[in-house]
Amino acid sequence: MPLAKKCYHCRVIEDLTNTKLVALEQEYNNLQHYLQTKEDLGLYSANKQQADRFYKIVKKTSRYPISIRNDLIRIEHNPNTIAEYWVRIPVKLVRGGLWIGLIKPYEPIPKDAKICECKLYKRDNRWFLDVVVEKEIPEKLQYQNVIGVDMGIRHIATSVELANDLTKFYGKNLNHVRGHYFWLRRKLGIKKAIDTVKKIGSHEKRIANDIIHNISRDIVNRAIETNALIVLGDIKHLRRRRQNTKGRKFNRKLSGFQYYKLTQYIKYKAALAGIKVIQVSERWTSQYCRKCNRKGIRKIQGLFQCKKCNVRSENADRNAAFNIAYRALGYISKVGVTVKIPRTFPSVDRNAMMRKEATDFNQ
Numbered sequence: 405m406p407l408a409k410k411c412y413h414c415r416v417i418e419d420l421t422n423t424k425l426v427a428l429e430q431e432y433n434n435l436q437h438y439l440q441t442k443e444d445l446g447l448y449s450a451n452k453q454q455a456d457r458f459y460k461i462v463k464k465t466s467r468y469p470i471s472i473r474n475d476l477i478r479i480e481h482n483p484n485t486i487a488e489y490w491v492r493i494p495v496k497l498v499r500g501g502l503w504i505g506l507i508k509p510y511e512p513i514p515k516d517a518k519i520c521e522c523k524l525y526k527r528d529n530r531w532f533l534d535v536v537v538e539k540e541i542p543e544k545l546q547y548q549n550v551i552g553v554d555m556g557i558r559h560i561a562t563s564v565e566l567a568n569d570l571t572k573f574y575g576k577n578l579n580h581v582r583g584h585y586f587w588l589r590r591k592l593g594i595k596k597a598i599d600t601v602k603k604i605g606s607h608e609k610r611i612a613n614d615i616i617h618n619i620s621r622d623i624v625n626r627a628i629e630t631n632a633l634i635v636l637g638d639i640k641h642l643r644r645r646r647q648n649t650k651g652r653k654f655n656r657k658l659s660g661f662q663y664y665k666l667t668q669y670i671k672y673k674a675a676l677a678g679i680k681v682i683q684v685s686e687r688w689t690s691q692y693c694r695k696c697n698r699k700g701i702r703k704i705q706g707l708f709q710c711k712k713c714n715v716r717s718e719n720a721d722r723n724a725a726f727n728i729a730y731r732a733l734g735y736i737s738k739v740g741v742t743v744k745i746p747r748t749f750p751s752v753d754r755n756a757m758m759r760k761e762a763t764d765f766n767q
């Protein structure tokens with residue numbers, strides 16, 4: 405049974421009592437001191453062992469989270485006005501550990517999940533706890549729909565559903581956010597307002613992260629609703645495309661990291677729902693017509709044209725997303741899943757696509 409791992413990024417409540425703050429601060433500072441000098445000024449023994457295990461290479465300028473062994477941490481869901489969860493952190497100064505409150509994370513921590521590891525750290529004078537949980541979730545083997553997802557420049561993601569031809573374009577707003585903050589950063593950069601620039605940087609990241617979370621959630625929710633297998637284009641291809649794209653404007657809008665994140669988010673949200681995700685090479689998916697599998701024309705950015713099918717203005721991302729979904733059909737028997745789409749399949753020479761896929765693969 406596949407294990408779904410998920411990290412919950414939680415913020416520690418700000419109004420901790422002074423005693424707790426001092427104990428936490430001391431444990432953290434002593435860990436940093438220990439890592440840099442190997443001198444133990446007072447560190448909870450298991451925390452020290454964890455540090456020895458995980459931090460083999462220590463950089464002088466970095467600060468490291470307290471890594472807490474899974475059997476030593478306790479998380480209780482006990483919401484009240486100040487906190488959603490309460491966790492017990494083992495520290496040297498307080499016998500029996502320190503109970504601290506956590507603000508409600510982006511998604512609730514599942515009750516039946518196994519806690520794997522937790523990392524406590526400080527950033528911008530705030531405390532955070534990353535909780536990693538593991539859950540055994542059986543993967544579905546039979547599907548009635550396929551969602552193909554193309555990730556690109558104009559839209560961070562374009563999804564198509566083979567069962568009903570539904571197409572969704574995502575992430576225009578992300579480009580907007582990135583564009584706006586890029587402009588602001590540059591304007592302020594001239595005035596050397598470094599602090600402001602930094603602040604905007606993290607603000608932009610948070611907004612972008614929220615958008616990516618929402619996109620991935622929406623795609624996975626559609627897969628849950630329609631019992632669909634998810635097919636993603638492999639992003640290795642995008643990096644090549646990036647190098648080919650000229651001009652600052654495009655480079656600014658295309659970040660390999662965002663695509664990587666989106667892929668990861670979709671994968672783990674799908675894993676939690678027992679939905680299989682297949683990744684296929686994106687090669688040629690944007691060049692070939694989804695209907696006749698012939699090479700098309702892309703004179704106008706964003707539009708795909710095929711002379712044979714007399715297609716003049718198919719959206720290029722949509723065409724690519726369909727090709728990605730079709731491509732996976734050649735793989736599904738290998739990974740042991742079946743897809744039975746209740747409706748007649750859209751007219752496409754599937755065999756040709758699979759044959760082509762076989763040659764692609766051998767190259």
Ligand SMILES: [Zn+2]
Pocket residue numbers: 693694695696697698710711712713714715
């Ligand atoms: Zn065609």
